[in-house]
Each structure stands twice: as structure tokens, then as C-alpha cells.
Amino acid sequence: MSNARSITPKPSNEPVLAYSPGTSEREAVIQELKRQKSEITQIPMVIDGDKIFTDTKDKVVCPHDHQQVIAEVSQGTADHAKSAIDAALKARKEWAALPWEARAAVFLKAADLLATKYRAEMNAATMLGQSKTVHQAEIDAACELIDFFRFNVHYAEQIYSEQPGSAFGMWNRSEIRGLEGFVYAITPFNFTSIAVNLPAAPALMGCAVIWKPAPTSMHGAYLGLRILEEAGLPKGVINMISGDPQELSSVLLPHPELSGIHFTGSTATFNHLWQEVGKNINNYRYYPRIVGETGGKDFVFAHSSADAQELCTALVRGAFEFQGQKCSAASRAYVPKSLWSKLKPALVETVKSIKMGDVEDFHNFMSAVIDKRSFDKIASYIDHAKQAKDAEIVVGGEYDDSKGYFIRPTIIEASNPHYKSMVEEIFGPVLTIYVYEDEAFEETLAICDSSTKYALTGAIFAKDRHVIDHMAKTLVHAAGNFYINDKPTGAVVGQQPFGGGRASGTNDKAGSMLNLLRWASFRTVKENFLSITDYRYPFMGQ
Ligand SMILES: NC(=O)c1ccc[n+]([C@@H]2O[C@H](COP(=O)([O-])OP(=O)(O)OC[C@H]3O[C@@H](n4cnc5c(N)ncnc54)[C@H](O)[C@@H]3O)[C@@H](O)[C@H]2O)c1
Numbered sequence: 001m002s003n004a005r006s007i008t009p010k011p012s013n014e015p016v017l018a019y020s021p022g023t024s025e026r027e028a029v030i031q032e033l034k035r036q037k038s039e040i041t042q043i044p045m046v047i048d049g050d051k052i053f054t055d056t057k058d059k060v061v062c063p064h065d066h067q068q069v070i071a072e073v074s075q076g077t078a079d080h081a082k083s084a085i086d087a088a089l090k091a092r093k094e095w096a097a098l099p100w101e102a103r104a105a106v107f108l109k110a111a112d113l114l115a116t117k118y119r120a121e122m123n124a125a126t127m128l129g130q131s132k133t134v135h136q137a138e139i140d141a142a143c144e145l146i147d148f149f150r151f152n153v154h155y156a157e158q159i160y161s162e163q164p165g166s167a168f169g170m171w172n173r174s175e176i177r178g179l180e181g182f183v184y185a186i187t188p189f190n191f192t193s194i195a196v197n198l199p200a201a202p203a204l205m206g207c208a209v210i211w212k213p214a215p216t217s218m219h220g221a222y223l224g225l226r227i228l229e230e231a232g233l234p235k236g237v238i239n240m241i242s243g244d245p246q247e248l249s250s251v252l253l254p255h256p257e258l259s260g261i262h263f264t265g266s267t268a269t270f271n272h273l274w275q276e277v278g279k280n281i282n283n284y285r286y287y288p289r290i291v292g293e294t295g296g297k298d299f300v301f302a303h304s305s306a307d308a309q310e311l312c313t314a315l316v317r318g319a320f321e322f323q324g325q326k327c328s329a330a331s332r333a334y335v336p337k338s339l340w341s342k343l344k345p346a347l348v349e350t351v352k353s354i355k356m357g358d359v360e361d362f363h364n365f366m367s368a369v370i371d372k373r374s375f376d377k378i379a380s381y382i383d384h385a386k387q388a389k390d391a392e393i394v395v396g397g398e399y400d401d402s403k404g405y406f407i408r409p410t411i412i413e414a415s416n417p418h419y420k421s422m423v424e425e426i427f428g429p430v431l432t433i434y435v436y437e438d439e440a441f442e443e444t445l446a447i448c449d450s451s452t453k454y455a456l457t458g459a460i461f462a463k464d465r466h467v468i469d470h471m472a473k474t475l476v477h478a479a480g481n482f483y484i485n486d487k488p489t490g491a492v493v494g495q496q497p498f499g500g501g502r503a504s505g506t507n508d509k510a511g512s513m514l515n516l517l518r519w520a521s522f523r524t525v526k527e528n529f530l531s532i533t534d535y536r537y538p539f540m541g542q
């Protein structure tokens with residue numbers, strides 16, 4: 001609850017290591033991959049600092065080799081959710097009462113531990129558990145998570161330092177308190193950094209948290225919690241539970257002490273959570289703060305002045321890195337006919353050259369999608385395009401789940417800008433392109449803005465400055481992260497605060513001061529220095 005007095009280290013982004021042949025980081029991660037594959041990690045729930053193992057286990061497999069089991073996760077029940085609430089409520093007061101520097105030190109230390117001792121272990125866990133290539137693991141599970149820890153401390157300090165003015169005879173102060181009750185953090189499979197940041201950000205601000213990670217992200221998530229514990233996080237501040245989300249939520253969501261939800265995942269799940277809060281609104285002691293970053297249908301819009309080769313690279317990286325499973329991934333593109341004749345052969349050639357397979361082969365640019373459910377869903381969109389009258393596959397379209405959940409990077413050309421895969425989130429390596437007549441530029445921009453419910457990321461490509469300005473204005477609400485002549489993915493903490501509007505979320509910008517403010521409750525204190533002893537105003541006389 002106390003305000004900042006010390007100056008924390010000025011953060012800078014964690015450098016991305018190269019993993020080139022012969023480097024020590026490459027050797028370390030190779031050793032870790034071998035070690036982790038040779039054992040089955042037992043992942044408990046962590047409640048009040050205790051490791052809780054149960055007889056019901058959920059297996060974590062490598063998506064690129066689904067017979068390879070790397071972990072077993074103990075599954076909890078409604079009773080575990082109740083215990084987690086008790087633990088959080090018990091831990092909160094002491095945690096909140098610590099000087100804020102003591103809380104900050106935990107996260108700064110965790111950042112340093114992750115940057116050194118645990119870097120290879122964390123990257124290997126994310127590579128095996130979520131089928132990320134070494135580069136994708138490095139930018140997520142190492143660099144972005146380190147940045148979240150360090151930059152959040154810096155932003156918290158700024159929040160604590162912001163103070164009101166004081167007129168003569170008084171002193172006004174803001175005391176920034178963490179939320180009472182508990183925050184429920186529910187996290188997605190696709191970014192280890194997001195998974196760990198969602199419980200960590202409210203905890204830094206003095207809240208107590210119950211964290212339910214996605215089952216397919218447990219390998220990296222549990223390591224994240226162990227690092228925080230080693231950095232000094234007191235027991236009960238973050239309690240990690242697993243199990244049937246409906247059952248756990250049936251205890252957590254209606255609980256009177258629920259003071260916040262920190263969610264990242266699909267729009268449908270977030271809508272469900274919000275509806276549950278609405279149903280229980282009369283039961284709560286506080287208005288729960290609801291923060292959710294959700295789905296996207298991220299666009300790339302090219303003008304005829306764009307460079308075809310730059311556009312090709314941006315589309316390939318933007319759509320297919322990490323198998324298109326970034327909420328920011330380019331999944332629809334609008335290309336003028338005059339550019340398409342150059343762009344199409346470049347795209348076909350580039351996509352055909354993409355190597356895909358096991359993450360242990362560092363030559364692979366892509367690996368498998370996360371699980372069978374995802375594989376089937378993505379395949380159904382590809383099958384739909386194969387049959388559709390208003391769509392055709394330009395390149396890709398093959399899929400095979402015999403060993404891992406592999407889907408070749410696929411580009412669909414749609415003759416209808418409202419075609420299914422132009423407007424629905426697929427969350428896989430599928431990019432749909434609508435080729436517009438050059439003279440239909442304005443109406444196509446309008447379609448881009450209005451044809452989906454989402455507004456997460458978007459990119460425009462053009463050389464003409466007037467055109468860039470016009471596109472940016474027309475698409476002003478179409479994306480929370482807007483890129484000019486760049487791919488729509490790869491936001492960096494401290495540089496491009498991340499989040500979207502419309503059905504893509506509450507746009508509270510993870511890794512920024514705005515997000516931390518949602519976990520803070522301000523007490524304004526006015527202290528009077530001059531005694532006032534007469535109720536009458538001076539003009540009234542005696
Ligand atoms: N906007 C962003 O910043 C951002 C970032 C990453 C992912 N995403 C989105 O996340 C989605 C992919 O992630 P996912 O497949 O893990 O999403 P998901 O919605 O299926 O799952 C997210 C989390 O919600 C949990 N969950 C599901 N039902 C629940 C319930 N009733 N109560 C409590 N928890 C419940 C899941 O177990 C998981 O932990 C995509 O839509 C993607 O766009 C968005």
C-alpha cells in the first residue's frame with residue numbers, strides 16, 4: 001500500500017539471443033530439450049505455497065509429437081478452488097502491507113533469474129509444451145516475460161509517484177492500495193509470458209491471485225511460478241489451480257470476495273465470464289475489475305503504392321510464425337489487383353520453401369498447432385475453402401496429425417470479402433486474401449473496418465504519405481495495435497503496449513501503466529494543518 005520512495009533500475013528490453021550454431025545458448029537449450037524429454041514432470045497445484053498432487057492427472061504432450069508425454073498435471077476440484085480462495089485471502093493483507101519496494105524486488109529478482117539460471121529451461125519447456133521454435137520461445141518465454149517483470153516495476157513506480165497538489169494549509173496524498181479480495185487470472189496457451197504476467201501484474205500491485213493456466217501451457221507456467229517462489233514470492237500470493245474450468249469457476253466467479261478477473265483468451269470465453277459476473281453482481285463486496293484481451297481477425301491492407309516483396313515477407317512472417325497462433329497474426333489481407341500479379345508468385349514460392357517439423361530441428365520455421373481440437377477446427381476451414389465457390393487455395397492446404405498436429409501454411413484467395421475465413425478467427429496458419437480492384441480502394445477500406453467484430457491488430461502498406469494518413473484515419477478504431485509498413489505481430493513491452501478494442505478486449509494494454517492501474521485502488525488523503533474553530537464564513541462578521 002505504501003508509495004514509492006526509491007528509484008528502481010531503469011528497464012531496457014532484454015536482448016534476444018541468436019541461438020546460432022556454436023553459441024552457448026544453443027548448446028544449453030539442446031541439453032535442456034534432451035533432459036525434459038527424458039522425464040515426465042509431475043505438476044501439482046500450488047495452494048498457500050503447498051504443492052497439491054491428486055490422483056487425477058492430465059497429460060501434457062508435445063504437439064509436434066503427440067505420443068511424447070512431458071508432464072502430468074494434477075487436477076483439482078471445487079474444493080481446491082475453495083482452498084485457493086482461503087489461501088489468497090489469508091496472504092493478501094501481509095503482502096499488501098509490505099513496502100512496495102519489497103514486492104518490486106521479487107519481480108526484479110525473478111527477471112534476473114529467468115535471464116540467467118532458468119533461460120534455457122524455460123525456453124525448452126515452451127518449445128516442447130507449445131511447439132515453439134527456439135526463436136519464438138526466446139522472444140516469448142524469456143524476453144517478453146523478463147520485460148513484463150522489469151517494466152511493470154518501472155510503471156508501478158510511476159503510478160505510486162503521481163501525487164495530487166496541495167493548497168496552503170494542507171497536504172494531499174494518494175495512497176495506492178491493491179484490490180481487496182482476490183483476483184482470478186485465467187490465461188491462454190499461446191504465450192508463456194502472458195500466462196505468467198496475468199497473475200504477476202496484480203500481485204505486484206499488492207493483490208492476491210488465483211491463477212488457472214491453460215492445460216496445454218502448464219509446462220512453462222509452472223516453471224514461471226517456481227521462479228517467482230525462488231525470487232521470494234510469499235506463499236498464498238499466487239495460487240495455481242488446474243482442473244475443469246467450469247467446475248473451478250463455479251466456485252470462484254460467484255464468490256463475494258472476487259475483486260478482479262485478469263483474462264486473456266477467446267472472445268467466447270471472456271463473454272461467458274462477464275455474463276457470470278453480471279449474474280452475481282448483487283453478491284459481491286466490490287465491483288470486480290474485468291480485464292480481458294481476446295480474439296482477433298487481424299488484417300494487412302495494401303495500397304497499390306506498396307512494395308510487393310516487403311508485403312510478401314510481412315504476410316509470411318505475420319501469418320505463419322508460431323503456426324499463426326498469435327492473437328496478432330495476420331489472417332486476412334486486402335491486396336490491389338495491380339500488386340497481386342507480382343505478390344502471388346512470390347508468396348507461393350516463399351510459402352513452399354517453409355520448413356516445418358520438430359522444434360528440435362533448428363532449421364524449421366514452423367511446427368505443429370497446439371492440440372487435436374485446434375487441428376480439427378483449422379482443417380475444417382481449409383476443407384471449406386476447397387469446396388467453396390467464392391474461395392480457392394493458392395498454396396498449402398495439406399494437413400496430417402499422424403505424428404504431430406501439422407498443418408502446412410495455407411493461403412486462400414477469396415472472391416468475396418465476407419467469405420467465412422475472411423471474417424472468423426481461425427487461430428492457425430491460414431491467411432485469406434481478398435484481391436480488390438484498384439479503383440475500389442475506398443469501399444474495400446470500409447469493408448476492412450466493418451466486416452469483423454474484432455479490432456486487435458492491423459497493418460497497412462503504402463508509400464504515399466497522403467494515402468498512409470487517410471488509411472490510418474479511416475481505420476482508426478479497427479485495431480488497438482496499428483502498424484505502418486510492418487507486420488502486425490511482435491509487439492515489444494515498453495515499445496508497443498498491446499491490446500485491442502471492439503470484440504478483441506478491454507484494451508487495457510498488457511505491459512503498460514494502464515493495465516497496472518486496473519489492479520490499484522486509490523485512497524485520497526487530505527491532512528489539514530491549520531485549525532478552524534468557527535463555523536461562520538469571514539464575511540459574516542462576529
Ligand atoms: N488479445 C490478446 O492479447 C490475446 C493474447 C493471446 C491469446 N488471445 C486469444 O486467445 C485465444 C486462444 O487461446 P485459448 O485457446 O487458450 O483460449 P480459450 O478461451 O479457449 O482459453 C483461455 C483460458 O480460459 C480457460 N477457460 C475456458 N472456459 C473457462 C471457464 N468457464 N472458466 C474459467 N476459465 C475458462 C481455458 O482453460 C484457458 O485457461 C484466441 O482467441 C486468441 O486470439 C488473445
Ligand SMILES: N[C@@H](CCC=O)C(=O)O
Binds near residue numbers: 191488491
Ligand atoms: N503480443 C503478441 C501477441 C500476443 C497474443 O497472442 C504480438 O504482438 O505478436
